[in-house]
Amino acid sequence: EVQLVESGGGLVQPGGSLRLSCAASGFTFSSSVMNWVRQAPGKGLEWVSNIYTYKNNTYYADSVKSRFTVSTDNAKNTLYLQMNSLKPEDTAVYYCAAGRGGQYNYWGQGTQVTVSS
Numbered sequence: 001e002v003q004l005v006e007s008g009g010g011l012v013q014p015g016g017s018l019r020l021s022c023a024a025s026g027f028t029f030s031s032s033v034m035n036w037v038r039q040a041p042g043k044g045l046e047w048v049s050n051i052y053t054y055k056n057n058t059y060y061a062d063s064v065k066s067r068f069t070v071s072t073d074n075a076k077n078t079l080y081l082q083m084n085s086l087k088p089e090d091t092a093v094y095y096c097a098a099g100r101g102g103q104y105n106y107w108g109q110g111t112q113v114t115v116s117s
Contacts, residue, residue, distance in 0.1 A: 002026035002106050004096050009111030016086050016115070022079040022096030022108055029053060029077040033100040036070060036081050038092035038113075048094070049081065064090075086115045 008020040022034070035050040049060045049070040058070050069082040079096050091114050097104040 004098065004106055004108035006094065006096055006108040006111040009094060009113045011114045011116065012086055013117050014086060014088060014115055017082070017084045018086065018113060020081040020083065020094055020096075020111060020113075022081075024077045024079065024096075024098070027098065027106065029072075030074045032098050034070075034072065034079045035097045035099065035104065036079075036094060037097055037104075038090075038094045039110075040089070040092040043092075046092070050100075051079070083113070086113075088115045091115050 003025045005023045006020060008018060012018055031054045033050055033052050036048040037045050038048050039045050047061060048064055049068055051058045051070045051072055053072050053074055060068060067085045071080045093110040093112050095110045096108045098106040
């Protein structure tokens with residue numbers, strides 16, 4: 001059974017930080033491309049970041065580059081997103097998803113991030 005379970009979302013003030021986690025099971029995490037995708041209120045899905053777990057390549061959308069860091073703990077089958085210098089426009093539901101080339105085979109349920117004073 002494939003499962004992706006996000007956690008770590010919440011309410012944070014502008015300029016603050018959050019660390020999201022995605023616990024994966026049921027597939028070969030260590031040979032996957034793991035993605036973070038978000039959806040702001042009233043908006044479509046926006047790709048945020050990904051990491052190639054088998055060669056440690058990372059990529060970021062311009063809107064989050066230099067503020068967010070994606071990483072994995074392959075021994076724990078866990079994906080992370082460290083979010084610093086958060087802005088109100090980062091408010092969204094954040095999903096982890098496994099796949100590449102825009103094709104996502106597995107999705108988590110999402111975790112809400114709200115950036116507001």
